[in-house]
Amino acid sequence: MTAVLEVTDIRKSFGGITAVDGVSFDVREGEILGLIGPNGCGKSTLFNCILGQLIPTGGEVKVDGRVVTGLRPSELNRLGVSRTFQLLQVFPKLSVRENLILAGQEHQGSMVSRLFGPSDAGLTEAADRMIGFFELDHLASETAGSLSYGQQKLLDAAMAFMGGPRLVLLDEPAGGVNLSMLADLRERLAAINREKRATFVVIEHNMEFVMSLCSRVMVMAEGRVLAMGTPDEVRDNPAVIEAYLGH
Template structure:
C-alpha cells in the first residue's frame, strides 16, 4: 500500500519494508510516502507493527528488506545517531530520560549534543546562553517550574513532555512520537497534545505519532495508517479509516456484531 505526494520529494518514504523476528512477521511490505509538514497517526493493536515501523525508521532496527528514504536520501542502513543527525527524531513510549540529571540538565545535554560541533571538554554546559535556550524550551512545553527536579519527582505527563522537548532540541525535520499520551492522566492528554502539536507546527516538523486514543487521532492527524499483523490495512483520512470495516474489526473493535462474526 502506498500514498502519493504531489508536492515534491516526500519528507519520509519507505519502500517494501519487511521485518521478521523468528516466525513472527512484524512488518510486511510497508510502503508509505509522507509529505512535508504532514501529521499522520499510526494506529493498531499491540503487536500490529507500529513500534517496529518507528524503530526501523529511526535506525534502532534494520529492515530485512526494503528501503527508507529521508528527503530522498537512503537512510536504511544508518543507526539511531546518524538518523537523528540527519533530521529524524523520536520520542519513546516509556520516556527515555537521564534519571540522575535534573530536568534543566536533561535539556542542556540535548542542546549540547544538538550543536553541530561535538560536545566540547572546554565549553561550559551551563553557560548563560545555553541555560536561556534551555529555559525557553522548558517554557514552550510549560515545564519550567520542574527545572530543578529529578526524573523520580516528575509526573508521567511531565516526563512525556520532557522526552519530546529533548528530541526537539535537534530541530528535527521529521518527528516520530511513540504513544505520546500513554500512561498520562485522561485530563492531561489533550493539553499535552496541544502543546506538542503547537511546538511541532511552529517548526514545520513532519510528524508521525503512534496512538491508541481515537479521539486524539481524529483531532490531531490529517491522515491515519492502520496496522494489523505487520501490514497496513488502511491509509486515508481519519474519518475514512475509522469507518473502514477492516479497521473496525481488527483495530478499534467497533465493528457491528455481524461484521465481526
C-alpha cells in the first residue's frame, strides 16, 4: 500500500525541552491511524511539525512521496492536507454554514485560485453537502457559539473536510464530548473514511473510541514512539500497559 504520509526522525526542542525526540512512522492510503500517549508526550507538537505550524529541529516529512518539511500550512492545504486543533477553531458569531464556507475558502488557498476556482455559490453547495453529511441540517443557520460543545466539535471536524482533503490530522476531536456525541463523531469519521477514501491520523484519549475507529495505533511516551500496531497488539503490549497503568 502507498504511504500518504511518511515521517522520518522528526525532532523538536523548545529551549532545553525535547518535545519530540526522533519520531518515524508512515500512514497508508485510506487508513485511520490513532495516536495516543500521556499528556505532554509530544503529540500536538508532532502534528504542528508535520503541518508547518512549527519548523522541526530535525527530520523529514513527505506527503505522497514529496518532501514537504517546512512548507507553510496554506501550502500543505493545497496539497490536500488538513487538520483540526486541540482547541476549537470555530467562529462563534458566524453560522454553521458560514463557518464551513470560510473553511472552504481557506482550503482553496491563494487569491488567484480563489478568483479562478469554484465560485462562492459552489462553496455554499459544498457547505450544505457537508452539513448533510455531518447531520447538522437543523443547525445550519444557528451561530456556532449557540451550539453545544459537542456540536461545535462536530462542526470543527466538518470544517477540516471542506477542501476534500486526502489526509486529515485530528487533534482530540472528541475531547470533552459526551458519550452520544462521541458515537456520532466516530460514526461520521468512519463514514467519511469509507466513502471519500480520506486518510486520517487521530489523537484521542478515549481508548474505546481509538480502538474501535483505528486500523493501527501509535503510542508515544516522552517524545518517542513506544509502540505501533493493530489495536489488539497495542492493548497487549507490556510497555504500553506499563506506561498507562504501571505507576
